[in-house]
Amino acid sequence: MILVLFGPPASGKGTQAARIKVRHAIAHLSTGDMLRAAIAEGTEIGKKAKAIMDEGKLVPDDVVIGIIADRITQADCTKGFVLDGFPRTLNQASALDAMLKAKALSVTHVIVMDVNEAELIKRVENRAAEARRKGDPVRPDDDPETFKKRLGVYKAETAPILPYYEKQGKIRRVDGMKPVDDVTAQIDAVLTGPAPRKSWFR
Ligand code: AP5
Numbered sequence: 001m002i003l004v005l006f007g008p009p010a011s012g013k014g015t016q017a018a019r020i021k022v023r024h025a026i027a028h029l030s031t032g033d034m035l036r037a038a039i040a041e042g043t044e045i046g047k048k049a050k051a052i053m054d055e056g057k058l059v060p061d062d063v064v065i066g067i068i069a070d071r072i073t074q075a076d077c078t079k080g081f082v083l084d085g086f087p088r089t090l091n092q093a094s095a096l097d098a099m100l101k102a103k104a105l106s107v108t109h110v111i112v113m114d115v116n117e118a119e120l121i122k123r124v125e126n127r128a129a130e131a132r133r134k135g136d137p138v139r140p141d142d143d144p145e146t147f148k149k150r151l152g153v154y155k156a157e158t159a160p161i162l163p164y165y166e167k168q169g170k171i172r173r174v175d176g177m178k179p180v181d182d183v184t185a186q187i188d189a190v191l192t193g194p195a196p197r198k199s200w201f202r
Contacts, residue, residue: 001080007113010123017084026080056149113176
């Protein structure tokens with residue numbers, strides 16, 4: 001099973017991907033987490049990515065495609081994986097299809113988390129407040145102005161991928177406004193239900 005969790009920043013992709021990993025025994029691949037780890041380790045990729053991420057922009061396609069191409073060859077990916085935050089551009093989506101095709105694999109479902117903008121802003125404010133309460137660092141890109149830029153980038157560069165997956169009949173939508181357990185139950189229903197049919201407007 002190869003899943004893409006798709007949605008705007010703070011829609012709950014990371015929260016649900018962590019649960020899918022445990023419930024369905026597949027690997028969780030978050031490009032955001034991998035890039036933050038590279039920054040923390042001070043690698044070349046981390047040095048390139050830091051300023052871009054802090055500004056709320058997208059890291060270049062070749063960097064993230066390379067990260068995912070390497071990562072999916074690791075042993076924990078043989079039973080499947082859930083992608084959280086990748087692909088984010090049409091280039092990334094077609095590169096993913098090409099790398100999977102080379103292994104005779106394909107994306108099983110693209111699960112789209114629908115959450116409105118007011119709720120996204122509330123969630124990111126809550127996350128920043130929670131970090132401050134615990135004395136943890138706040139994610140630099142959770143700053144309100146940067147978060148607005150991230151939303152703009154999502155609308156301009158990432159949401160336009162959806163028709164690509166619509167044509168493949170891969171899209172399954174869940175109501176991401178519901179409480180965490182409820183969203184998990186909706187995703188479980190997708191994963192145990194019938195495979196998606198081809199889109200009617202293909
Ligand atoms: P990334 O780390 O992927 O960030 P994001 O997509 O903006 O998403 P978040 O991590 O903010 O949110 P999420 O949807 O995972 O929600 P979460 O579960 O955390 O990327 C960061 C940056 O890295 C990018 O801006 C870019 O620069 C770079 N990057 C990464 N991938 C890239 C790529 N492929 N190409 C180029 N650049 C890339 O939840 C958010 C909050 O809400 C949490 O506090 C959570 O507890 C809470 N919450 C979750 N679900 C619910 C719920 N149902 N009800 C109430 N609260 C909830």
